[in-house]
Amino acid sequence: MIEDSFLDGNSIIHNMDPRLRIIIAFIFSFLISISQQLPTLLLGLTVAILISFPVYWSNHRIQKKIIFVNKFILLFWIFLPLTMDGQPIVLLGGLIVSKEGIWLAAILTLKMNVLLLVLTSLVVTIPISLLGKALQSLKLPDKLVVLLLFTYRYIFILEQEFRTLQVAAKLRGFEPATNLHTYRTYAHMTGMLLVRSITKAKQLQQAMVCRGFTGRFHSLSDMALKSVDWMWLGFFICCIAGLGGVEWIPR
Amino acid sequence: MDTTVAPIFELEDICFSYPEVQVLEDLQFSMNAGEKLGLMGSTGTGKTTLLHIMIGLLIPTSGTVAAFGKTMNSEKDFVSVRKQAGFLFQHSDQQLFSPTVLEDVAFGPLNSGMSSQEAKEISWQTLRSLKLEDLADRVTHRLSGGQKKLVALATVLSMSPKVLLLDEPTTGLDPVTKNHVMEILHHLDISYLIVSHHLDFLQQTSKKIIMLEHGRLISNQ
Amino acid sequence: MHIAEGIVSAPVLVTGIGVATAGTAIGLRRLDYNHIAEAGILSACFFVAGLIQIPIGPASAHLVLNGLLGILLGWAAFPALVVGLLLQALFFQFGGLTTLGINTMNLAVPAVICRYLYVYIPVSTRKWKAVSAFLCGFSGVGLASLGLSGSLAFSEENFAEVAALVFLSHIPIMFLEGIITAFGISFLTKVEPGLLPAKKTISVPALFQFFTIFRKKEIS
Numbered sequence: 001m002i003e004d005s006f007l008d009g010n011s012i013i014h015n016m017d018p019r020l021r022i023i024i025a026f027i028f029s030f031l032i033s034i035s036q037q038l039p040t041l042l043l044g045l046t047v048a049i050l051i052s053f054p055v056y057w058s059n060h061r062i063q064k065k066i067i068f069v070n071k072f073i074l075l076f077w078i079f080l081p082l083t084m085d086g087q088p089i090v091l092l093g094g095l096i097v098s099k100e101g102i103w104l105a106a107i108l109t110l111k112m113n114v115l116l117l118v119l120t121s122l123v124v125t126i127p128i129s130l131l132g133k134a135l136q137s138l139k140l141p142d143k144l145v146v147l148l149l150f151t152y153r154y155i156f157i158l159e160q161e162f163r164t165l166q167v168a169a170k171l172r173g174f175e176p177a178t179n180l181h182t183y184r185t186y187a188h189m190t191g192m193l194l195v196r197s198i199t200k201a202k203q204l205q206q207a208m209v210c211r212g213f214t215g216r217f218h219s220l221s222d223m224a225l226k227s228v229d230w231m232w233l234g235f236f237i238c239c240i241a242g243l244g245g246v247e248w249i250p251r
Numbered sequence: 252m253d254t255t256v257a258p259i260f261e262l263e264d265i266c267f268s269y270p271e272v273q274v275l276e277d278l279q280f281s282m283n284a285g286e287k288l289g290l291m292g293s294t295g296t297g298k299t300t301l302l303h304i305m306i307g308l309l310i311p312t313s314g315t316v317a318a319f320g321k322t323m324n325s326e327k328d329f330v331s332v333r334k335q336a337g338f339l340f341q342h343s344d345q346q347l348f349s350p351t352v353l354e355d356v357a358f359g360p361l362n363s364g365m366s367s368q369e370a371k372e373i374s375w376q377t378l379r380s381l382k383l384e385d386l387a388d389r390v391t392h393r394l395s396g397g398q399k400k401l402v403a404l405a406t407v408l409s410m411s412p413k414v415l416l417l418d419e420p421t422t423g424l425d426p427v428t429k430n431h432v433m434e435i436l437h438h439l440d441i442s443y444l445i446v447s448h449h450l451d452f453l454q455q456t457s458k459k460i461i462m463l464e465h466g467r468l469i470s471n472q
Numbered sequence: 473m474h475i476a477e478g479i480v481s482a483p484v485l486v487t488g489i490g491v492a493t494a495g496t497a498i499g500l501r502r503l504d505y506n507h508i509a510e511a512g513i514l515s516a517c518f519f520v521a522g523l524i525q526i527p528i529g530p531a532s533a534h535l536v537l538n539g540l541l542g543i544l545l546g547w548a549a550f551p552a553l554v555v556g557l558l559l560q561a562l563f564f565q566f567g568g569l570t571t572l573g574i575n576t577m578n579l580a581v582p583a584v585i586c587r588y589l590y591v592y593i594p595v596s597t598r599k600w601k602a603v604s605a606f607l608c609g610f611s612g613v614g615l616a617s618l619g620l621s622g623s624l625a626f627s628e629e630n631f632a633e634v635a636a637l638v639f640l641s642h643i644p645i646m647f648l649e650g651i652i653t654a655f656g657i658s659f660l661t662k663v664e665p666g667l668l669p670a671k672k673t674i675s676v677p678a679l680f681q682f683f684t685i686f687r688k689k690e691i692s
Binding site: 192 | 358
């Protein structure tokens with residue numbers, strides 16, 4: 001079962017304007033992504049940890065997400081030191097562990113954790129309805145926003161229905177294995193789910209049209225930057241300028 | 252064989268609760284071979300939960316489940332039970348997913364390792380015995396609710412189960428289909444347990460009716 | 473099938489954002505309001521398929537379904553995938569904001585190619601229809617893995633070996649997707665053929681139509 005993985009809560013981060021959070025997260029992440037310098041990454045990490053603390057106090061699940069992704073990062077530590085050419089440090093039974101490989105793995109681990117913290121603290125904390133409004137307010141096409149909200153709604157329905165079909169198949173003696181029968185069964189389940197939900201969605205759409213839906217969800221509340229948002233904006237402009245400075249101003 | 256002597260299902264001291272509510276409390280239940288039982292109870296009393304516990308889809312908080320004379324300890328034990336117990340879902344859409352009726356009826360037999368020829372034959376036989384052969388090549392998705400229910404019953408019966416568990420088999424059915432279901436049940440020579448909240452339907456199909464109330468079973472003949 | 477944040481270089485990220493934005497714009501132009509729900513469901517299906525483990529030999533794999541999505545949605549696969557990938561990033565942190573562009577590009581470009589493959593491969597018998605559907609599913613993931621490996625290799629020359637490994641490890645999944653797509657298309661042909669695009673023959677007007685993709689047109 002997928003649970004709603006958004007990090008709800010009430011913290012100074014949660015109360016920040018969602019549009020501001022999306023834009024800042026994007027610029028911040030982009031800078032970190034392309035950064036090559038260790039000091040930049042360390043500064044980024046400091047800021048990321050700083051903003052993730054209020055979220056952590058408000059919702060401890062952020063910890064789970066961080067650990068989950070770091071399990072994948074471990075793979076780099078296996079691959080890179082062994083595959084990269086460079087100065088050998090240790091010889092593991094014919095395998096060369098290179099210094100450059102370890103360095104790259106370390107840089108990537110640092111980078112990915114900063115990005116992960118920024119994404120989870122700033123964006124994953126925006127509930128979906130607010131996210132839709134924020135994206136609409138940021139002038140993303142209405143159709144895309146409607147599509148996002150539809151998709152979100154159907155994820156849970158489809159997943160639930162798929163699990164039920166899987167249970168039904170299990171009750172009729174279905175045991176997945178590597179054979180055509182298994183693949184045919186999964187294809188049929190997916191196809192059936194698709195056909196059925198599209199039928200239902202058409203009904204839903206008709207119902208919405210009947211209620212005057214023209215392709216845009218009207219928001220009940222208007223978004224406006226509060227004074228605390230301007231302070232955040234100032235803080236992040238400093239952070240981003242700092243990152244840029246550390247990265248590109250030659251020393 | 253001793254399996255014919257041992258009860259098909261024997262549940263002892265079953266407790267089950269969802270996060271908010273306790274549904275079953277020290278429930279005792281047994282079902283012998285040849286028995287045709289009806290289980291009544293208003294919505295939300297845990298009838299479906301009980302059925303799911305019997306085939307291992309839900310694990311009780313405490314208590315023991317035994318099926319065909321064997322105590323169930325793990326998911327593995329239930330695998331063989333599920334092959335012998337046919338389960339009819341409340342909503343047929345939850346168990347039909349093949350493009351055509353024949354393919355869906357053949358799904359179970361194929362899973363038990365039959366060749367597609369054998370599976371086809373069994374499926375035709377099942378459909379004929381239920382007087383549904385006209386539906387064989389129809390697209391399941393486009394059947395009416397009643398037809399879907401009958402086909403779902405066929406998909407379960409094609410596996411030649413030893414016992415049937417039917418969850419609200421008549422909900423939303425028109426009288427004609429309801430009679431068809433009843434007729435099918437009358438001609439079955441295997442035991443079954445029907446969950447329903449329609450007393451008249453249970454009276455016509457079951458030899459014994461039990462009630463589920465406040466998490467326990469009350470038997471009234 | 474995602475590139476995590478922080479791995480690929482700026483040129484790759486920017487290319488991805490550019491292609492994804494252009495593709496999404498075209499896709500949205502061609503997606504009228506009556507089909508948004510349909511696209512949303514396909515996008516949700518893509519999301520859910522990514523969660524299902526399907527056995528393949530001793531291991532198991534997740535379905536990608538970008539070929540099938542492309543056949544059904546055409547250019548609208550771009551917005552559908554943007555949305556699906558954004559939600560995957562938010563739910564599970566598979567990929568992220570900066571890699572949304574490149575991840576969309578890697579999956580959606582093959583998806584659109586599959587649509588044209590499906591529509592223009594002239595087949596009439598059941599067997600050849602299955603073969604062409606297999607080809608779509610196979611190349612959907614095949615091209616996506618190529619994109620994925622390419623993105624890695626272009627970013628950092630030391631990733632070359634990892635990139636090759638990534639591509640090779642996807643070969644079984646290409647076959648899996650081919651088979652599932654073939655069965656899926658055959659299912660839809662039987663059950664709801666109206667969802668599938670009409671087959672076309674390559675003609676001069678058709679080629680002309682290809683170059684007028686920017687024209688506002690509804691998906692069929």
